[in-house]
Structures are given as C-alpha cells and as structure tokens.
Amino acid sequence: MGKLKEKFQQTEVYKSIFRHSYQDTSRNRALQILDNVFLHLHPVRISRHATNVGYTWGMGGITFLLFLVLTITGVILMFYYRPAAEYAYEDMKYLMNDVPFGPLMRNMHRWGAHAMVITVMLHMFRVFLTGSYKPPRQFNWGVGVILLVLTFLLSFTGYLLPWDQLAIWAVTVGTNMARATPLLGHEGPFGPELGMQINNDIRFILLGGTQVGPPTLLRFYVGHCIFLPIVAAIFMAVHFWRIRKDGGISGPDTTKKEF
Amino acid sequence: MKVSETSDVTPKQSSSQPTIRKPKQDRPPDDDRGTWKLNRRNFLSLSGWIAFFIFLFTSTLGALRFMFPRVTYEPPSTFKAGYPEDYIIGEVSEKYKDQYRVWIIRNAEGFIALSAICTHLGCTPRYLASENKFKCPCHGSGFRSDPDFGINFEGPAPRPLERLKISLAEDGQILVDRNIKFRYELGDWTKPEALLKRG
Numbered sequence: 001m002g003k004l005k006e007k008f009q010q011t012e013v014y015k016s017i018f019r020h021s022y023q024d025t026s027r028n029r030a031l032q033i034l035d036n037v038f039l040h041l042h043p044v045r046i047s048r049h050a051t052n053v054g055y056t057w058g059m060g061g062i063t064f065l066l067f068l069v070l071t072i073t074g075v076i077l078m079f080y081y082r083p084a085a086e087y088a089y090e091d092m093k094y095l096m097n098d099v100p101f102g103p104l105m106r107n108m109h110r111w112g113a114h115a116m117v118i119t120v121m122l123h124m125f126r127v128f129l130t131g132s133y134k135p136p137r138q139f140n141w142g143v144g145v146i147l148l149v150l151t152f153l154l155s156f157t158g159y160l161l162p163w164d165q166l167a168i169w170a171v172t173v174g175t176n177m178a179r180a181t182p183l184l185g186h187e188g189p190f191g192p193e194l195g196m197q198i199n200n201d202i203r204f205i206l207l208g209g210t211q212v213g214p215p216t217l218l219r220f221y222v223g224h225c226i227f228l229p230i231v232a233a234i235f236m237a238v239h240f241w242r243i244r245k246d247g248g249i250s251g252p253d254t255t256k257k258e259f
Numbered sequence: 260m261k262v263s264e265t266s267d268v269t270p271k272q273s274s275s276q277p278t279i280r281k282p283k284q285d286r287p288p289d290d291d292r293g294t295w296k297l298n299r300r301n302f303l304s305l306s307g308w309i310a311f312f313i314f315l316f317t318s319t320l321g322a323l324r325f326m327f328p329r330v331t332y333e334p335p336s337t338f339k340a341g342y343p344e345d346y347i348i349g350e351v352s353e354k355y356k357d358q359y360r361v362w363i364i365r366n367a368e369g370f371i372a373l374s375a376i377c378t379h380l381g382c383t384p385r386y387l388a389s390e391n392k393f394k395c396p397c398h399g400s401g402f403r404s405d406p407d408f409g410i411n412f413e414g415p416a417p418r419p420l421e422r423l424k425i426s427l428a429e430d431g432q433i434l435v436d437r438n439i440k441f442r443y444e445l446g447d448w449t450k451p452e453a454l455l456k457r458g
Contacts, residue, residue, distance in 0.1 A: 169382050169397055176381040200327065209331040 041237060043244045049251040055130065056249060059123035064236065066116040071229065073109040081161070083221035085214040088163035113155055120151050132250040140242045143235055150232040157224035163217060171220070172212050178203040334358055340433040343370065343457055351386050351404060361423060361435055362386065362393075364408055370455035372423040372435045373409050379416040393420065410443065419443040425455045 008014055009022075020031040030044045049055060080099055081091045095102035124144065127133055133141040160171045179187040183194055184202035191201065198210050208215030243249065297305070338359055346352060346365040355361050360375040360383060375383050375393075382397035386404070393402040393409070400414030409420035424439035433455065441447035448454075 172382060173380040173397060199331075205326050208326075208328060209333055211333060213333060215328070215331070 041240045041244075043248060046248055047251060050249040055251070057122060057126050059119050059126055063116055063119045063123055064240075066112050066119060067232070067236070069112045070109060070116065073105045073112065074225065076105050077109060078225065083161070083218050085163065085217055088161065088217060092162045092164075109158075113158060117151060117155055120148055124148065130250055137246045137250065140239060140246060143239045143242065147232060147235050147239060150228055150235065154224060154228050154232065157220040157228065160212075160217060160220045161224065168212050171216065175203050175206050175212065175216075178206055336438040337434060337436045339428055339430075340372075340435055342432055343427075343455075346370070349405070351388070351408075353386060355435075356383070359435070359437065361437065363433065363435075365457075366405065366408075368454060369457040370425055370433060371408055371453070372425040374421040374423055374437070374440065376421070377416060378411065378418045378420060379414070384420075422448060422453045424452045426452060427455065 009018075019035050020028050022028065033039045033042055033044045077095065080095050080102070082088065092106075095106050097103075127141070127144070156171075156174060160167045179185045179201070181191070181202050182189045183191060184196065185191045186196040186198055186201040186203070188196070198204065204210065206216075206219070207213070208219045295302075338355065340355055340361075340363050343365075346363065348365055348367060350365050352363040352365075355363060356375050362373040362375055364371040364373055377384050377395040377397065377400055379395065379398055379400050382395050384393040384395040384400070384402060387394050388404075391404045392412075393404060395401070395414065395416070398415050400416035401412055402408075402416070402420050403410045403412055409422065411417075411419050419442075422441040422443075424436040424441070426434050426436075428434040439452070441450060441453040
C-alpha cells in the first residue's frame with residue numbers, strides 16, 4: 001500500500017496537482033498554503049497567540065464557514081425555487097414537504113442565516129473588546145462594517161422569498177421605513193424638495209413598484225442570490241487579505257519588555 | 260530620462276568646451292510643455308481618462324435608470340365600488356379590501372372610503388366589528404370605528420387612517436380615487452370629496 005502511494009506520488013498527474021513533496025518540513029508547510037488558490041489569502045505563518053480560541057472565539061472563521069454553508073445550500077434550493085409570485089410559496093411548500101432532504105437544506109439555509117447574523121455580531125464584539133479596531137486596523141474595521149450591512153441585506157432579501165404573509169408584511173414594514181430616508185425618500189427630510197414621489201424614490205427602486213408585489217420578489221431574489229453574495233465575497237477577500245497586511249490577528253504588544 | 264542623461268554626458272576633460280547637442284528626432288525637449296502647458300503624451304492620457312470617466316458616469320446613470328420601470332402592473336388607482344343601494348347604513352364593507360385596500364363605509368351622513376393602510380408602517384389593519392375598531396396585526400395600532408372612523412387611539416400609529424376621494428360616477432356607481440388622500444390632521448376630512456353625502 002505504501003509502495004503504491006509512493007508510486008502514485010511519482011506520476012505526472014500527482015505532481016501536476018501537488019507541486020511540492022509532502023515531507024513535514026517548514027518549507028513544505030509554507031508551500032501548502034502558498035500553492036493553493038483557496039488558501040493563499042491566509043498567511044503562511046501566524047503567531048502562536050493567533051490560534052488561541054479564548055482570544056479570537058473563532059467567530060470570524062465561523063462566520064465565513066456559515067457563508068460557505070449558506071452559499072452551497074442556497075444553490076441547492078435554487079434548483080426547486082422559482083422567484084415568481086405564482087410559484088414561490090408553492091415551491092417553498094414543495095421543498096418542505098416533498099423534496100428529499102428539502103427540509104434539511106431549507107432549514108440549514110434558514111438557521112445558518114440566523115446564526116450568521118449572531119456570529120457576525122459576536123465577531124464585532126470580540127474585535128471591539130480586544131481593541132482590534134485600533135490602528136493599523138481601522139480600515140479593516142470599516143470593511144467589516146460594510147460586511148455587517150451586507151449580511152443584514154442578505155438576511156432581509158432572503159426573508160421575502162418564501163412569499164408568505166409573514167414575509168410580505170415584514171418587507172412592507174421594512175421598505176416603508178425607506179420612505180423616510182433623508183433626501184432619497186418621498187416622506188423623508190428634504191425628499192419632497194428634491195422631487196421625490198412615491199414612484200421615483202429609493203423605496204420605488206427597492207420594490208420595483210409602489211407596493212410589495214411580483215417585481216419586488218424578483219428584485220429581492222436577484223439581489224439575494226447574485227448581487228449581494230458577489231459584493232460580499234469581494235469585501236470578504238479584502239477583509240481576509242487585510243488582516244494579514246495589518247500584521248495578522250491582533251495580540252499582546254510584543255514591543256513591551258514584560259511580554 | 261536615463262537615455263538623455265547618458266547620451267548627454269560629456270567626458271570630464273572636455274567640459275570646458277561647449278558641447279553641441281544633436282537635435283533629437285521625434286521627441287520634444289525636456290520640460291517644454293508648449294502653449295497649453297500640456298505635451299502630447301499628457302494630452303492623450305488626459306483625454307483617455309476623461310473618456311473613461313464619462314463612460315463610467317453615463318453607464319452608471321443608465322444602469323440606475325434601468326431600475327426604474329416605466330410601467331408597473333399594479334391595481335388601478337381608481338375603481339368603481341358598486342351602487343349606493345348595495346350598502347346598508349352602518350355597514351363597514353370589506354368587499355374591496357383585498358384588491359384595493361379600501362373599506363367602503365356607509366353611515367347616516369353618507370359614504371366614506373377609508374384606506375386600509377396602517378399609518379405606522381403600512382400593514383393592513385383588520386376590522387373587528389365586535390370591538391368596533393380597526394386593529395393592525397403588525398404592531399398593534401388601533402383605530403376607532405363608528406362614529407369617528409379611522410381615528411387612532413392605541414399602539415404606535417402616529418396619525419389617523421387616511422380617507423380617499425369618493426364620488427359618484429356617471430353610471431351611478433361609487434367611484435373611489437386612491438391617489439387623492441384626505442388626512443385628518445390636516446383638516447381634510449371636512450372637505451366635500453372626503454364624504455359622499457347621502458341620507
């Protein structure tokens with residue numbers, strides 16, 4: 001068996017995929033990260049304190065894991081869900097009652113989404129408590145705030161998709177708040193002065209109409225499945241890369257003698 | 260830059276003699292930016308960037324405009340609500356509530372078209388006949404029914420329900436225009452179009 005493995009490691013196929021040998025040397029460990037497109041955003045080396053779960057809570061990592069779970073289960077749900085007013089609710093019921101593993105996929109998506117909002121906030125809480133927003137990490141805090149907003153928007157757009165009474169009225173309430181947006185809403189401060197009406201303000205662009213209806217469902221679907229995940233992925237790439245550029249996960253001040 | 264430096268360097272021993280610079284082909288003298296303070300390379304670069312940003316700006320505007328549909332497939336703002344004889348005095352009719360979100364109310368004075376859109380955040384209140392009120396399921400706003408239909412008295416709603424323009428069409432049917440709203444706090448409810456008078 002060992003010989004077979006050795007022989008396989010000599011083949012061109014193996015060598016074309018794994019461009020370095022697998023002996024446990026520090027050079028190979030570094031190459032494992034460097035040579036892998038999925039891992040290359042991660043630093044090759046991290047300091048010892050960065051692995052201390054009691055310090056980081058692992059919340060950023062868990063949030064990213066949940067994002068991956070949500071992406072995969074979301075794509076699976078897309079095979080059965082049609083974002084049209086006639087079908088959306090029926091398809092959701094079909095997924096929940098008749099599709100094999102449908103309830104599992106939908107519930108993973110739903111609970112994962114709830115969990116992600118919680119872990120994002122716990123991650124921010126940790127970063128705040130450890131003072132990790134301070135220089136040189138201010139920029140990454142800003143990126144993180146954008147990611148928080150994107151997480152909320154993903155939650156909000158996903159909430160409409162079951163197309164039941166709860167969803168429709170929750171989004172009615174949510175988008176009615178947009179009426180009062182300063183400058184951009186037709187009932188907000190300086191909105192009417194800028195010519196905002198019910199059919200040309202920020203709420204109208206969100207709904208694709210003057211009330212929650214079929215165009216709203218389609219808009220929220222496209223935003224939920226395409227636009228927001230892509231934007232979030234871009235900001236996540238910047239976020240992870242920037243952790244490394246800012247000197248890795250924050251830790252004790254090593255410039256002081258006591259440490 | 261480097262090319263000119265190396266080519267112009269003259270040996271030290273001949274530095275006292277004036278050097279004759281050869282005219283260079285196809286290249287303006289250094290730091291001569293012409294009348295417009297802009298050499299050819301700057302000009303091309305600048306016009307390229309300007310074109311790029313004009314493209315970016317107009318295509319952003321176009322994409323934004325794309326998101327505002329010209330036509331929406333929503334119920335019409337005016338509708339006919341049957342003949343006055345279809346209603347009895349004291350009735351709060353929910354016949355047109357599902358489609359148009361309007362209650363047609365007939366009392367001793369006449370007809371009122373009451374908007375079924377909560378003034379808090381836009382849910383549809385329910386008519387609770389036994390409690391003589393309209394109650395919003397979202398956040399619990401309550402509005403009075405008979406006699407002062409639509410006045411808010413409980414929950415977070417900041418103002419009474421809106422009344423809509425109600426009139427008689429030429430064929431004798433009741434005509435409701437949902438675009439024209441009458442707000443109690445502005446004193447609109449006393450206007451003639453807020454109430455279709457009939458004994």
